[in-house]
Amino acid sequence: MSTPRKAGRLHSVWVRAGRSRVLASRRRWVSMLVVAVLLIAAGVSLAVRSRSPRVDVTAHFVTGTPEPGGAPVRLDTSLYLPASTPAPAVLLAHGFGGSKGDLDAQARALAQAGYVVLAYTARGFGASGGLIHLDSRRYEVADGSRLLDFLQARPEVAKSGGRPVLGVAGSSYGGALALMLAATDHRIGAVAADITWHSLSSALFPNSVVPSEATANGAGQDGWAADAAGAVQPGGVFKRLWAGYLFSAGFTAGGPAASSAQGAADPPGPDSDSPACGRFAAQLCSLYQQAASGQGLDAAFARLLADSSPASVLDHLRAPTLLTQGEHDSLFPLSEADANARQLAAAGAPVQVRWRSGGHDAPSADDDVAGWQRAFFDQRLRGKAGAGADFTLSQPGAGISSTSGRTVDTTLRAGGGYPGAGSARFATTDFPLRGAAQRISAPAGGAPAAVTSIPALGDLLGAASAAGVGGTAALSRLPGQTAIFSTDRLTAPKLITGPSKVSLTVTAGSTGRVTLFVGLHDVGPDGADTLPQGLVSPVLVTGRPGQIHAVTVQLPWIVAQVPSGHRLAVEVSTTDFSYQLPTAADTYRVALAGGAQPLSVSSVPVKVIRTGGAWGWVITALVVVLLCLGYGLWRSRGRRATKADRALTDVPIVVTDLAKVYSDGYRAVDGVSFRVERGQVLGLLGPNGAGKTTTLRVLMGLIMPTSGSIRVFGEEIVPGAPVLARLGAFVEGPGFLPHLTGRENLRLYWAASGRPVEAAQFDTVLEIAGLGNSLNRRVKTYSHGMEQRLAIAQAMLGLPEVLVLDEPTNGDEPTNGLDPPQIAEMRVVLGRYAATGRTVIVSSHLLAEVEQTCTHVVVMHRGRLVAAGSVAEVAGAGSTQLAVENPARAGAVLAAAGISARAVPARRALEDVFLDLIGERNDS
Numbered sequence: 056m057s058t059p060r061k062a063g064r065l066h067s068v069w070v071r072a073g074r075s076r077v078l079a080s081r082r083r084w085v086s087m088l089v090v091a092v093l094l095i096a097a098g099v100s101l102a103v104r105s106r107s108p109r110v111d112v113t114a115h116f117v118t119g120t121p122e123p124g125g126a127p128v129r130l131d132t133s134l135y136l137p138a139s140t141p142a143p144a145v146l147l148a149h150g151f152g153g154s155k156g157d158l159d160a161q162a163r164a165l166a167q168a169g170y171v172v173l174a175y176t177a178r179g180f181g182a183s184g185g186l187i188h189l190d191s192r193r194y195e196v197a198d199g200s201r202l203l204d205f206l207q208a209r210p211e212v213a214k215s216g217g218r219p220v221l222g223v224a225g226s227s228y229g230g231a232l233a234l235m236l237a238a239t240d241h242r243i244g245a246v247a248a249d250i251t252w253h254s255l256s257s258a259l260f261p262n263s264v265v266p267s268e269a270t271a272n273g274a275g276q277d278g279w280a281a282d283a284a285g286a287v288q289p290g291g292v293f294k295r296l297w298a299g300y301l302f303s304a305g306f307t308a309g310g311p312a313a314s315s316a317q318g319a320a321d322p323p324g325p326d327s328d329s330p331a332c333g334r335f336a337a338q339l340c341s342l343y344q345q346a347a348s349g350q351g352l353d354a355a356f357a358r359l360l361a362d363s364s365p366a367s368v369l370d371h372l373r374a375p376t377l378l379t380q381g382e383h384d385s386l387f388p389l390s391e392a393d394a395n396a397r398q399l400a401a402a403g404a405p406v407q408v409r410w411r412s413g414g415h416d417a418p419s420a421d422d423d424v425a426g427w428q429r430a431f432f433d434q435r436l437r438g439k440a441g442a443g444a445d446f447t448l449s450q451p452g453a454g455i456s457s458t459s460g461r462t463v464d465t466t467l468r469a470g471g472g473y474p475g476a477g478s479a480r481f482a483t484t485d486f487p488l489r490g491a492a493q494r495i496s497a498p499a500g501g502a503p504a505a506v507t508s509i510p511a512l513g514d515l516l517g518a519a520s521a522a523g524v525g526g527t528a529a530l531s532r533l534p535g536q537t538a539i540f541s542t543d544r545l546t547a548p549k550l551i552t553g554p555s556k557v558s559l560t561v562t563a564g565s566t567g568r569v570t571l572f573v574g575l576h577d578v579g580p581d582g583a584d585t586l587p588q589g590l591v592s593p594v595l596v597t598g599r600p601g602q603i604h605a606v607t608v609q610l611p612w613i614v615a616q617v618p619s620g621h622r623l624a625v626e627v628s629t630t631d632f633s634y635q636l637p638t639a640a641d642t643y644r645v646a647l648a649g650g651a652q653p654l655s656v657s658s659v660p661v662k663v664i665r666t667g668g669a670w671g672w673v674i675t676a677l678v679v680v681l682l683c684l685g686y687g688l689w690r691s692r693g694r695r696a697t698k699a700d701r702a703l704t705d706v707p708i709v710v711t712d713l714a715k716v717y718s719d720g721y722r723a724v725d726g727v728s729f730r731v732e733r734g735q736v737l738g739l740l741g742p743n744g745a746g747k748t749t750t751l752r753v754l755m756g757l758i759m760p761t762s763g764s765i766r767v768f769g770e771e772i773v774p775g776a777p778v779l780a781r782l783g784a785f786v787e788g789p790g791f792l793p794h795l796t797g798r799e800n801l802r803l804y805w806a807a808s809g810r811p812v813e814a815a816q817f818d819t820v821l822e823i824a825g826l827g828n829s830l831n832r833r834v835k836t837y838s839h840g841m842e843q844r845l846a847i848a849q850a851m852l853g854l855p856e857v858l859v860l861d862e863p864t865n866g867d868e869p870t871n872g873l874d875p876p877q878i879a880e881m882r883v884v885l886g887r888y889a890a891t892g893r894t895v896i897v898s899s900h901l902l903a904e905v906e907q908t909c910t911h912v913v914v915m916h917r918g919r920l921v922a923a924g925s926v927a928e929v930a931g932a933g934s935t936q937l938a939v940e941n942p943a944r945a946g947a948v949l950a951a952a953g954i955s956a957r958a959v960p961a962r963r964a965l966e967d968v969f970l971d972l973i974g975e976r977n978d979s
Contacts, residue, residue, distance in 0.1 A: 108138040110166040117205050119178055119185060120197040128185035130198060131155060132175040132205075135166040140211035143220040143436040144171040146202055146236075148229030152304030154181035161425040168429055170436075171211050175202060177228070179305070179334040186336040187305055189255070189363045190231050192239065199223070199236035207242070218242060222436050224428050226250055227387070227415070234365040234395065238372035245435035247377040247428040250414055252387045253394035255360035259298055260291030260352045263573065263592035265556065265607040292570055292593035293346055293635035297386050300510040302343055305333040349635060369398040375405040377431040379424055381414020382449060382614050383588050385508040385633065389612035390554065393475060400476035405444065407431070408473035410614065412449035416508050416589065421449065421466075440836050446473040448552060448614055448661070451588075467661035470839075474553075474659050481553045482660075485653035486623055488557065490540035492646035497570070497629040498536070501636030505533050505628050507574065508589035532584070538627040538645040541578065542654060549617045551575075551587075553657030555610040557625050558648035561596055562603050564641035569596040571643070572631040575610045575654075576624040577617050584624070587615035593634060605648055623654060662839065703769035707731050707857050707894040708754070712763035715749050723749040725918040726763070731896065731911070736889045738909035738926075739898040745915040747898050751861060754896075755784050767857065783855030785846045793835035797826060797845045800834060805852055820851045847881070851888075858888060861898045882908045906930070 112135050119128035133155050145165055147158045158174040165172045178185030178198055188194040206212050207219045214220065222245040225233040230251030237246035252258040332340035342356040352360075361367050376399055380392035389410060399406045409427060413419030434441030446469040474481045498504075532539075540557075555575050563569050574591040578584050590611035596604045610625070617623060627645050630636055703709055708731040715724040724746040731737050741747050752758045754765050756774045764771050770778040791800045798821075805815045821830065826844055834842065850858060885908055889895050899905050905912060905926075912929050914922040922929050 108167055110138075110163050111136040115205070117175070117202055119183070119201055120194050122185055122194075126185075128178055128198075129183065130175050130178065130202065131182040132173055132202070133159075133162070134209075135162045135170075135172040135174070136211055137166045137169045137171065139169065140171065141213040142169050142171050142211065143222065143432070144173065144206045144209075144212045145432060145436075146199065146206065146221065146223045146233075147172060147174040148199075148223070148225030148232045149174075149177065149180075150226050151228035151301055152180065153228075156181075161428075164425060165429060165432075168433075170432065171206070171209065173202060173206055177232070187334050187339070188336045189339055189360075190228060190235060191363050192235060192368070193362070195232055196235045196239060199232060200240045203236075203240055203242055220244060220436055222246065222432050224248070224432075226424065231363070231365055234372065234376070235368050237374050237376070238365070238368040238370075241373070243374050245375050245377075245432055246372070247379070247431055248395070249379045249424050249428075250381045250384060250387055251391070251395075252364065253391045253398070254364045254366040256291070256352065256357055256364070257394075258387055258391055259294050259360070260346075261294070261593050262291040262595045263609045264594055264596065265609050290595055290597070291352055292572075292595050293351065294386070294633060295347065295635040296633040297510050298343065299347065302335070302347075305335045347635075349638070351635075365395060366398065369395065370402050372399060372402060372404050375407075375431075375435045377407045377409070377428065379409045379411055379427060381416075381422075382410055382412055382451065383417040383419070384414030385590055386415040386510070388590060390609075393553075393612065396473050396476040400473075406473060406476050407444045408446050408476065410448035412451055415510070419449075440832055444472045445470050446659070450550070450614055450616060465663055467663055469552075469659045469661045481657040483655050483657055484549070485655050486542040486545075488540045488542055488625060488647055488652055488654050490538075490647060492644055493538035494642055494644050495538050495627065495629050496535050497564075497637055497639075497641045497643070499640040500638050501630055503533060504630035504632040504636060505536065505572070506632045507572075507586060507591050508633060510633075532626060533628070533630065536629045539624055540627075540647055541622050541624040544580070544620050544622050545617060546619060548619045549656065550658055550661070551613055551615045551617065551656050552659045552661070554612045555657060556607055556655045557610065558605065558607045558652045559627070560603055560605050560646045560648050561594075562644035563596070563598055563600055564643050565600050566637070566639055566641050567598050567600045567602065568637065569604070569641075569643055570594070570629070570634075570637055571596075571645070572628045572634070573608050573610060574626050574628070575613065576626050577615060578622045578624050579618075580620050586626075587611075587613040591628070591631060593631070607648075623656070625654060698771075700766060700769045703766055705733070705768070706766075707733055707768060708896070709766045710750070710754075710763075711766070713750065713753065713760055713765060714762045715746075715753065715758070716761045722918050724753075724760075727915065727918075727920045728763075729913050729920060729923045731894055733892050733894055734889050735911050736885055736895045736897065736909045738905035738912040739896060739915070740902065740905060740912055741915035744917065746918040747915055748861065750915070751784075751859060751896075751898060755779070755782065755859065781856045782859060783850040783853065783857070784859040785850040785861065791834045791842065791845065794833060796833055797830040797837070797841075800845070801830075801849055801852065804849055808853075810853070815852045816854055817852070819854065820848050854893070856893050858885075858893065858895045859898075860885075860895065878904060 112133055115132045115134055116129040117132050119130045121127055131154075147155075147162055147165075149155065149157045154176040155174040162172040162174045176183040177187075177195060179187030185194070190196065203219075203221060206221060212219050212221075219242060221243050223233045223236055223243050224247040225231075226249035228251075230248035233246050233248045234251065237243040331344075335343070339359065342353075342359060346352060346356060378392050378396055378399075380387070380389050382389065392408065392410075396406050396408050411419065411422045411424070413422045430441065433439040448467050448469070450465045450467055557573070559573075561569055561571065571594040572591040573594060574586050576584050576586050588611070590613060592608055592610050594606065594608055596606060598604060629643065710727055710729050713724055713727045714722070716722045727746070727750065739747050739750070749758070753760050754767075754772060756772050756776055756779050759773065766772065767776075767778045768781065770776060772779070791797075792803070795803065801815075801817070801820075802812075805812070805817075826841065826848065829837070829841055830845075834845070837845065847860065850860065882904075885895050885897070889910070897905065897909060909926055911925050912923070913920065914929065
């Protein structure tokens with residue numbers, strides 16, 4: 056149910072206080088103040104607890120792998136010991152250019168959570184000796200195994216079956232190290248890698264041409280491109296700016312001045328062979344300088360990068376792995392995580408994938424990487440219950456902060472694991488593209504060049520765009536350098552999650568070598584042009600001058616919501632400031648393959664699970680308190696007086712000529728009347744926009760009707776009516792506090808009602824809910840189906856006389872709710888509940904479930920009532936049955952009279968009747 060009128064529904068609705076009338080105003084205020092004090096006390100308690108427990112930190116130099124020639128290497132480390140040992144251990148690796156000091160906050164948090172932590176500075180950085188070999192298996196990865204030896208020898212590290220319990224985590228440079236170490240040293244029981252690479256060749260020399268089946272090892276594979284004759288040559292478009300930015304970090308990697316603050320002996324200084332190379336190993340330095348001078352990726356450089364790539368070893372990794380990757384990342388885009396996930400899944404390693412809103416281009420306050428990794432280690436190293444392997448991602452700017460009013464990112468969840476790393480796949484949608492062939496020019500010297508993203512300055516470009524300075528779109532579309540192909544305006548919004556593809560024909564110019572940059576843009580009705588995440592796909596095609604190439608281009612992996620009425624545009628440019636560009640001027644011809652080619656866009660079904668940052672639950676709690684206090688104040692000042700109808704005091708619900716018209720003239724409900732008796736289970740049916748939810752909102756006192764009325768046990772419903780205490784309700788989004796257990800959420804909810812604890816009848820309700828030990832787990836670990844059951848249990852607290860359930864057996868997606876056994880169990884529960892003389896109203900679009908669960912139905916369409924009665928009566932509506940003694944003879948007589956006849960069931964399925972009633976059957 057997603058009509059515009061329903062978009063404003065409250066995130067959580069606390070509809071009733073219990074079965075009896077509302078208590079006296081003074082007692083109610085006292086109860087609400089008690090709840091407020093308890094919540095404040097809980098916050099203070101959490102703040103106090105966050106200071107402890109104590110962590111002991113000691114510094115150690117661990118012997119690393121010798122440099123070529125036998126030069127010794129010492130690694131600067133810090134060991135963090137928790138208050139209680141032995142405990143599982145985690146090895147932490149830092150990002151490129153960093154040191155162990157960057158890991159201190161994460162290491163302390165892990166130690167406070169009960170882990171032994173070893174944070175260290177990689178060779179070639181800070182106070183550690185040796186040279187930078189860029190996560191080489193022979194050096195940095197081998198160092199990692201020596202650090203594991205150090206941990207294994209410590210008595211504080213827990214053992215299981217004689218083996219140490221070990222995990223490893225890192226981001227970027229440290230993330231690749233974590234993956235490669237876990238693949239080569241099988242003592243590791245869990246690995247968490249953030250914003251890292253799969254293949255350094257494809258990351259630093261990308262080519263987004265999708266290889267054909269005939270050249271499986273061709274373009275797009277590890278930076279190698281196929282030439283005109285089909286031979287494979289090393290190639291790709293060099294990320295000049297990013298590579299230079301990283302290489303410069305090797306000159307600021309520190310020396311003796313960066314030694315440990317814990318009083319360790321002075322470490323050796325830089326051992327580089329050349330002042331021009333800083334602390335980089337000589338071969339790596341030479342090959343980088345060769346690439347930076349325009350010679351590109353040769354076979355020797357490709358082999359060296361392969362030795363530093365997880366792609367070379369992930370076939371051997373079996374440990375459970377958490378991959379978190381940034382959506383704002385032009386260095387290591389989402390495609391790198393996708394390749395890691397696919398290879399790990401093929402090798403049999405359990406994989407969990409999370410796309411986060413930040414990345415190398417733009418950090419995000421909503422990303423809690425350390426918290427996600429800690430929860431992952433709790434699950435994998437300690438056996439604690441976890442959130443499962445659902446794929447989660449972030450939708451940039453999809454929410455509004457309740458504190459600042461600014462746009463914030465929204466976390467989305469796709470059930471069933473990561474698409475492509477198992478049986479699931481990204482779904483694709485094709486949009487026809489339009490546009491004639493276009494000639495574009497590459498300027499001499501590559502200047503001026505389009506600007507899409509700059510290392511570490513993605514936020515700056517985004518701010519320029521938001522401020523109306525032109526932003527990335529204006530900077531990335533230079534006159535004469537850009538070809539544009541567009542779709543028609545979208546008739547419905549589209550959430551793009553993942554890669555897109557388009558096929559083009561490219562005619563080479565005078566050099567025979569074509570370098571292009573292809574982006575997927577969102578173009579608004581006013582012409583406003585947005586390049587999601589500032590990402591483009593580089594394309595390198597080589598051949599003869601004037602040769603025509605047919606290429607399929609994989610467009611950037613993005614997460615972007617494209618509104619209805621906008622167009623998608625594929626923009627092809629000859630320049631990009633971040634990449635190595637040809638120095639010779641040239642001209643190319645670009646066209647859609649075959650004259651017209653669809654744009655294939657990826658997506659995955661998702662559900663919103665969180666908006667805003669890590670303090671969201673605190674804000675939720677404060678909002679709940681303020682709503683409770685405001686509600687009490689409003690009620691204490693008086694309410695609209697209504698007169699009870701004594702003739703209806705024993706009738707649960709009577710709806711009379713109900714109408715609701717909104718300010719713009721939209722008539723959501725139009726003259727609806729029906730009656731619900733005790734012991735009935737009533738199904739409220741209708742397609743989207745039928746008026747079901749509006750009717751329920753009036754019933755629960757959330758909105759006022761325009762005319763007509765709803766009476767509950769004879770009393771007319773208005774906001775705050777005392778009779779609402781006899782209703783219990785479950786509507787979409789119960790608003791549980793995720794850091795509390797299910798049981799604690801229920802008790803807090805009941806405490807807010809101000810009624811005695813014994814009136815809740817917890818034991819009876821919990822037996823009905825059947826959540827078992829799950830009640831003692833934090834709600835943030837629940838599946839969506841478990842949240843649904845907990846919400847129904849909340850609605851049943853106090854065993855209300857009227858129970859209202861809005862879509863109780865499913866969520867936004869049918870597969871996100873209760874499973875078939877749980878649905879069957881819920882049928883029995885509702886039947887038993889009604890058998891006690893209570894009344895149940897179920898709003899649902901699952902007609903088969905309504906037919907099996909409900910005794911009566913009300914069918915609405917376009918705000919009007921079209922049928923009401925028992926299921927048996929409604930299922931027989933619209934048909935007349937005639938009994939005859941001799942059916943065969945009756946059929947022959949009718950046929951002779953020219954009347955066709957056919958056998959029909961004595962009772963049709965409710966779904967058939969429903970389609971007939973609303974006039975939307977499509978018989979063919």
